[in-house]
Amino acid sequence: MKILKFGGTSVGSIKGIKKLKLIVEREKEDHQALFVVCSSFAGTTNALLEAAEKAWHQLDFHEILEEIEHRHYEIIREILPISAQNSLLMLVKSNFNMLEDLLSSVAHLGELSDRAKSKIIALGEQLSCPIITAYFNTFLQAEFKDARDLIVTNSNYLKAEVDFEITNQNIQQWAKDLAPKVYIITGFIAADLQHTTTTLGRGGSDYTAAIFGASLNASEIQIWTDVNGFMTADPRRVKNAYSLEYLSYEEAMELSYFGAKVIYPPSLVPVVAKKIPISIRNTFDPEHVGTKIYTHRKVQDKALITGISSVDKVALVNIVGGGMVGLKGFSARLFSTLSRANINIILITQASSEHSISLGISNEDSAKVQQVLREEFQVEIEAKKLHPPQVLYDLSIVAIVGERMKNTKGISGKLFSTLGKHHINVAAIAQGSSELNISAVISEKDLSKALNVIHDAFLLSPIKTYHIFCVGTGNIGREFLRQIHQESKNLIEKHKIEIKVVGIANTRKMLLSQEEVPIDTFTWEEMLANEGILADLQSFIQSVKNYALPNSVFIDNTSSKKVVGYYEDLFGNNISVVTCNKISNSENYAQYLQLKHLAEKHSVNFLYETNVGAGLPIIKTLNDLLISGDEILKIEAILSGTISYIFNNYTGDTTFAEVVRKAQELGFTEPDPRDDLNGLDFSRKMLILARENAWNIELSQVEIKNFLPEACLNAHSVEDFYAQLEIYESYFAAYKNKAAQENKKLRLIGILENYQIKVEVRMVDSDHAFYNLSGSDNIISFTTTRYKDTPLVVKGPGAGAAVTAAGVFADLVRVTAL
Ligand code: ADP
Ligand code: ASP
Ligand code: MG
Numbered sequence: 001m002k003i004l005k006f007g008g009t010s011v012g013s014i015k016g017i018k019k020l021k022l023i024v025e026r027e028k029e030d031h032q033a034l035f036v037v038c039s040s041f042a043g044t045t046n047a048l049l050e051a052a053e054k055a056w057h058q059l060d061f062h063e064i065l066e067e068i069e070h071r072h073y074e075i076i077r078e079i080l081p082i083s084a085q086n087s088l089l090m091l092v093k094s095n096f097n098m099l100e101d102l103l104s105s106v107a108h109l110g111e112l113s114d115r116a117k118s119k120i121i122a123l124g125e126q127l128s129c130p131i132i133t134a135y136f137n138t139f140l141q142a143e144f145k146d147a148r149d150l151i152v153t154n155s156n157y158l159k160a161e162v163d164f165e166i167t168n169q170n171i172q173q174w175a176k177d178l179a180p181k182v183y184i185i186t187g188f189i190a191a192d193l194q195h196t197t198t199t200l201g202r203g204g205s206d207y208t209a210a211i212f213g214a215s216l217n218a219s220e221i222q223i224w225t226d227v228n229g230f231m232t233a234d235p236r237r238v239k240n241a242y243s244l245e246y247l248s249y250e251e252a253m254e255l256s257y258f259g260a261k262v263i264y265p266p267s268l269v270p271v272v273a274k275k276i277p278i279s280i281r282n283t284f285d286p287e288h289v290g291t292k293i294y295t296h297r298k299v300q301d302k303a304l305i306t307g308i309s310s311v312d313k314v315a316l317v318n319i320v321g322g323g324m325v326g327l328k329g330f331s332a333r334l335f336s337t338l339s340r341a342n343i344n345i346i347l348i349t350q351a352s353s354e355h356s357i358s359l360g361i362s363n364e365d366s367a368k369v370q371q372v373l374r375e376e377f378q379v380e381i382e383a384k385k386l387h388p389p390q391v392l393y394d395l396s397i398v399a400i401v402g403e404r405m406k407n408t409k410g411i412s413g414k415l416f417s418t419l420g421k422h423h424i425n426v427a428a429i430a431q432g433s434s435e436l437n438i439s440a441v442i443s444e445k446d447l448s449k450a451l452n453v454i455h456d457a458f459l460l461s462p463i464k465t466y467h468i469f470c471v472g473t474g475n476i477g478r479e480f481l482r483q484i485h486q487e488s489k490n491l492i493e494k495h496k497i498e499i500k501v502v503g504i505a506n507t508r509k510m511l512l513s514q515e516e517v518p519i520d521t522f523t524w525e526e527m528l529a530n531e532g533i534l535a536d537l538q539s540f541i542q543s544v545k546n547y548a549l550p551n552s553v554f555i556d557n558t559s560s561k562k563v564v565g566y567y568e569d570l571f572g573n574n575i576s577v578v579t580c581n582k583i584s585n586s587e588n589y590a591q592y593l594q595l596k597h598l599a600e601k602h603s604v605n606f607l608y609e610t611n612v613g614a615g616l617p618i619i620k621t622l623n624d625l626l627i628s629g630d631e632i633l634k635i636e637a638i639l640s641g642t643i644s645y646i647f648n649n650y651t652g653d654t655t656f657a658e659v660v661r662k663a664q665e666l667g668f669t670e671p672d673p674r675d676d677l678n679g680l681d682f683s684r685k686m687l688i689l690a691r692e693n694a695w696n697i698e699l700s701q702v703e704i705k706n707f708l709p710e711a712c713l714n715a716h717s718v719e720d721f722y723a724q725l726e727i728y729e730s731y732f733a734a735y736k737n738k739a740a741q742e743n744k745k746l747r748l749i750g751i752l753e754n755y756q757i758k759v760e761v762r763m764v765d766s767d768h769a770f771y772n773l774s775g776s777d778n779i780i781s782f783t784t785t786r787y788k789d790t791p792l793v794v795k796g797p798g799a800g801a802a803v804t805a806a807g808v809f810a811d812l813v814r815v816t817a818l
Contacts, residue, residue, distance in 0.1 A: 002027055003218045005037040005187065005209035009226035010283035011128055012042025014078045016226075019283050020132070021139060023224065024182060026286075028140070033178045035212055037147075037187045038132050039205040040124020041075065044068055045188075048099075052120045055103040056112035065103070069096045072127055079135045088131055095123055115196065118157035122197045125186040125205070133184040141181040147208055150174055151190035153198045160190055160198035162211060164270070171215040185212065203264035210278075214270035221271065221278045223263060229280045229291030230255070230262050232459045233308045238451050242463070244291050244306065251306050251401055252278075252293045254437045258309040258346075258399035268293075304411055305458045306402035308451060311346055315366040316392040316427055316441055319373070320356040323385020331357075337376040343369055347397055347439055349430045358428045360441055366391045395427060396447040399439040400454060406435045415440065418457040424450050463496045466812060467518075467549035469503035471540070472557030473528070475667040475801035476580060477506070480557055480808050485521035487809075497813055502547060503540060504528055510535045512543050541566045545573045553605075553815050555808060556581045559671060571598040571606070578811040580610035580804055586684035589696050607811035612685040613639055613778045613798040615807030621794055622692050625784055632693050634783040635752040636791075639685045641776035641799020642668045642676040647746040648774060656732035657725035668776050668799040674721050678713055679704040679748065679759045686750040686757045695755060705760035707735070707748075739763045745771055769793070776800060 004027060010016045028034045039045075047068045054061040072092045076085050102120060106112050129144055136142035150170040153160030187205025190198045200207045206223055213221040230252065233241040247255075249272045256265040262280055271278060272295075281290040324330050334357070338345060347360035361369055373389045380386040405411050412431070415438055419426055428441040442450055470477060484499050491497040500518035504511050509532035513519050519527060544554060554570050556563050556579035564584040567577050577599070585592050585608060599606035612618045625632070638644055642663050650659045664673050675681045683702040690697050706713065709728050715721035725732075739746050744763035747770050751758045764771050770779055778798025781791040797803050 001032055001035075001216060001218050002029075003035045003037065003209050003213040003216070003221045005205060005221065005223050006039065006132075006283065007205060007223070007225045008039040008042035008044070010224050011038055011040075011132065014075060016283055017075065017079055017132065017135060019286070020136075023283065023286050024136065025140070027222070028182060031180050033175070033180050034182045035185060035216070035218075036132075036136075036182055037185045037205055037209040037212065038125070038129050039187045040128045041071060044071075044124035044128070045121050045202070048121045048124060049117070051099075051103060052106060052112055052117055055106040056110065058107050058110065061103050061107070062100075065096065065100060069093075072131070076131055076134075079131075081138065084134050084138070088134055091130060092127055095127060099123060114157040115155075118160075118199045119197045122189040122199055125188050129184050129186045136182055136184065141179075143181050143183050145174075145183050145185045146189075147186045148189055148191040148195070148197060151200075151208065151211060153190045153192055153200070155192040155194070155196065155198065157192075157196075157198050159201040160192065162190070162200070164211075167211060168215045171212060175216055201264065201266070203261065204266075206264040206267040210267040210270045213276050213278075214274050217274065218276055221276060223278060223280050224283045225262060225280065226282065226284060227262065227280075228282045228285060228288045230260065230293070230307070232303075232306070233451055233455050234260065234310070237310070237448055238308070238455045240452070240455055240459075242459075243288070245289065247291055247293045247306065248403055249293060249295060250434065250436055251403055254399065254401040254432065254434075255307045255309045258397060258401070258437065258439065259311040260307070260309040263293075303459050304402065304404055304408055304414075305400045306404070308398060308400050308454055308459070310396055310398045310447060310451060311360075312396040312444055312447060313363045314346060314360050314395045314397050314441065314444075315363045315369075316395055317359045317361060317366065317369055317373070318356060318390045318392070319359070319386065320390070321380070321384075321386035322355065323380050323383070324355065324357070333376060334373075337372050338369065341368055341372045343372075347428070347430045347441065349428050358441075360395075360397055360428070360430075363393055366393065392427060394444045395441050396444045396450075397439050397441050398447070398450050398454065399437045400458065401437045403436065405438070412438050414457060415454065418453055419450060422449060422453045424453075463492065463498050465498045465500060465551060466815065467500050467502045467547070467552045468555055468812065469505075469540070469544045469552065470501065470555045470557065471505050471537075471563055472555075472560075473504065473506040473525075474557065474671065476804045476808065477557035478525075479801040479805035480555070481521050481524055483805055483809050488521065491813075495813070499812070502549065502552075503543060504532075505535050505537065505540045508535055509533065510540050512540075512547075537562060537566070541569060544570065544575060548573075551815070552576070553578055553812060555579070555812065557805075557808065559583065561587075567595055567606075568598055571595070571602050571604055574602050574604055576605040576607070576815045578605070578607045578808055578815065580608070580614075580808050582608075582611045582681070582684045582688065584608070585611055585688045585691065586699055589691065589698060592691055605815045607814060608688075609811050610804050610807035611688050613780065613794070613796075614641065614800065615803040615810065616778055616780075616794055616796050616798055618689070618778075618780055618794055619692060621792070622689060622782070625782060625786075625792070626693065630787075631785040632782060633753070633785065633788070634791075635686075635689060635750075635780065636770075636783075637686070637689075637750045637752075637778070637780035638747055638770055638773060639750055639778050639780065639798065640676055640679075640682040640748055641778055641797065642670075642673070643682070643748045644773055644778065645776040645799065646677075647748070648776075650732070650736055650746075651740075655726060655729050656736075657722050657729065660725060661722065663776075666776075667801045672718060674713075674715065674718070677708055679706060682748060682750055682759050683757070686752055686759060690752055690757055693752075697755070697757070702757045702759060705758065707761040735761075745773075747773070 051061040051064045076088050133142045133144040152163045152166045187208040229243040231241040235241045253268045256263050278293040282288050343365050350357045424446045426440045431438045502513045511528045511532040552575045554577045561583050609619050645663050646659050663669050669676050712724040715724045744765050747764050749762050776799040779795040781793045783791040
């Protein structure tokens with residue numbers, strides 16, 4: 001059997017109330033009663049309280065009263081059929097008439113007792129619950145229950161203490177033979193033995209749910225509110241707060257005691273002994289799992305602390321004086337005085353010298369505290385053994401809470417150094433004896449900053465955010481940004497990865513985001529054109545460094561040597577590089593080593609999977625083989641998707657030049673197609689593989705057996721190159737025809753063996769593993785000590801903007817984030 005509790009935030013609007021239907025229908029078990037505790041409509045208790053205070057101060061309370069009354073009418077009219085409205089409209093009317101009389105007497109007498117106050121604020125639940133019951137009755141069988149008939153308390157009207165013995169009996173008796181309907185119970189309100197209305201303290205509807213839950217041995221108590229569960233901090237104050245899936249009772253207790261409003265702290269007391277799980281759920285997102293509060297936390301998360309909470313409007317009372325030293329019974333006198341005066345002490349710290357005690361109390365209580373302490377310690381104060389109590393106002397308490405804080409050293413050090421670093425002064429500190437929390441008293445004006453910096457220091461969001469700077473907006477660069485745009489929602493939701501594009505540059509223009517607003521990946525082209533400034537690589541790099549954003553990644557989607565020249569500088573500034581630019585790894589060996597070295601030294605990533613075979617896992621496979629102790633005996637590969645495409649399509653009547661042109665149009669070729677056809681691009685890939693295999697080798701050592709005529713190789717421009725290809729068509733046709741006659745296929749193959757790399761055109765017959773290769777496919781076969789008889793083969797599309805950009809994308813999300 002379950003208890004559901006809907007808070008004011010859930011039943012504060014028509015939209016919210018309508019959400020209840022789905023939730024209640026889903027949670028209702030067949031043949032069982034379902035207990036639903038509801039608060040007043042959001043804001044009602046506050047408004048009633050304000051009206052009462054106004055009446056007390058002889059101010060006009062009618063306006064505020066009318067406003068609440070009308071909200072109730074409005075809700076009734078919106079959610080109920082006309083036939084069901086009348087009795088409720090009357091109920092609201094008569095109660096507001098009664099309230100008006102009551103407030104008039106308060107104004108008249110100029111007196112507002114706690115008893116009257118409690119009666120006034122208890123009205124919210126007495127109205128909301130019958131209205132919700134009527135709404136439920138439009139789709140199931142529901143019955144209203146006034147908790148004042150069942151929950152018995154003492155006469156501390158505004159924060160009444162429950163008499164559990166009588167209350168439990170009453171509840172059990174009532175629930176014994178109930179029909180399997182939905183029972184809507186008023187939260188927050190109760191009655192004393194004289195049947196006078198009492199209230200359980202602000203936020204007390206949670207407590208009502210817990211009282212019923214414990215009494216009826218519920219299997220679960222669900223607290224439905226307006227956030228996705230208990231979060232690491234108040235989401236209204238900490239922008240990076242996130243939901244916690246599990247919390248222990250103790251953690252929930254500490255966090256709520258120190259201000260996390262999600263649950264009213266006393267609510268946990270009755271349920272802990274019975275080990276009844278509480279879940280915190282979001283009425284506006286019922287599919288979200290929310291938070292489960294139970295005896296222990298199920299998952300061990302990485303963060304040292306579980307959450308942060310805060311109490312504001314705090315005053316610190318300092319009691320200082322030599323008279324306290326060794327004075328027996330001093331603390332007892334102090335605390336019993338405060339207890340008699342009904343003062344809630346939020347925090348206590350005592351200096352080890354015993355010279356001073358500081359008490360955190362609410363601002364409101366400070367005058368009273370000063371007065372009762374002066375009275376109690378009058379003799380000591382006059383004898384100058386104690387100073388008169390001093391009070392510091394407008395403070396806040398921040399508390400960090402977590403089970404894992406026990407036995408972990410350095411947490412308070414980290415807390416205070418974090419506050420210190422941000423120039424936040426600490427007026428007092430306290431650690432709970434359970435070691436479950438550490439609290440610091442700070443100035444109220446620093447609260448928001450403190451919460452955010454502490455959150456960032458201890459509770460890194462599970463969302464990994466990458467700040468990326470992209471250079472190159474050609475085929476690959478553009479496609480890369482398109483993929484980021486397309487995948488962004490999915491990445492956040494499913495993989496907890498957020499990619500923020502901070503800078504984009506090409507050879508003409510560059511654009512840098514301002515004030516933390518990332519560049520829109522949908523409109524970037526337009527923005528770059530309209531708002532971009534003249535490109536200047538040097539100053540772009542300087543900005544990347546100046547922004548100094550966490551998890552900065554520089555994405556090089558160019559084939560420019562100039563860009564590679566900045567990698568060292570980037571690594572030195574702790575910026576990772578992801579690149580499809582082969583130049584960096586295929587120029588001289590010393591540079592290749594140096595870059596790897598630097599990246600390692602600065603603990604950043606340097607990822608270039610797309611240097612070989614676009615998005616195919618070739619470098620990764622090679623490295624995996626090597627790391628696991630395998631030895632490369634031979635690599636054979638077709639690594640030019642362009643040439644594969646050209647050879648595979650150079651059939652029939654199309655000229656060789658036309659096929660090359662088509663390949664360029666499709667984005668398969670390097671920006672300059674000569675780099676593909678002269679075997680250079682392929683050679684660079686083979687060279688990179690050799691170097692990954694720890695060969696100290698240079699590009700000049702790669703033996704390229706060229707198949708292009710000299711005139712084509714020496715063409716001085718791309719257009720001239722195409723012209724030469726046309727001229728030599730018969731030369732290419734001869735190759736084509738020969739291969740066709742022998743039933744063979746033309747393939748440009750790279751072979752890496754015995755410290756030698758060769759790249760050459762071969763005609764392969766149908767027995768060869770490379771014979772059946774279509775489109776722009778790449779194939780690579782690793783013959784190793786382990787994969788000797790049957791080589792390990794990786795095959796698939798190895799060229800084109802889409803697969804290359806996807807490879808760059810995959811590398812980006814492999815960057816180790818903080
Ligand atoms: P209800 O009306 O449902 O009882 P409350 O306003 O009492 O709702 O409590 C929910 C609010 O508590 C949230 O809207 C949120 O702003 C606030 N809150 C404070 N601290 C936290 C926290 N750590 N996690 C979630 N919410 C918090
Ligand atoms: N309506 C009461 C309040 O505002 C009780 C509650 O919402 O839990 O304090
Ligand atoms: Mg609440």
